[in-house]
Amino acid sequence: MFEHFFQCPYCWEEISVLLDPSVSGQTYIEDCENCCNPIEIRVSFENGELTSYEAVNIEQ
Template identity: 50%
Template sequence: MLVDPSVPAQTYVEDCEVCCHPIEVTAEADGEAVTSFRAEQLE
């Protein structure tokens, strides 16, 4: 998964490349570094 560090806080849904189930991705960044990342399968 690619995360754009120019966006300080982001949440989006992406389909898994393997099983095609939706995954909710939440990431936070500070400058060029990702400080928090979470990916959870949606049901």
């Protein structure tokens, strides 16, 4: 597991998530720790290295 920092697509605050490099492709929902809005996170790893990271707002 390692910590990854990014900006919330709603409030633009820097927040962090823990990522598991043992799973090559991941998509999940995480609430912003600042504004509590849901963020869809898409992550890809190759050989334990982060190759793609996307955090997008979920229109509600």
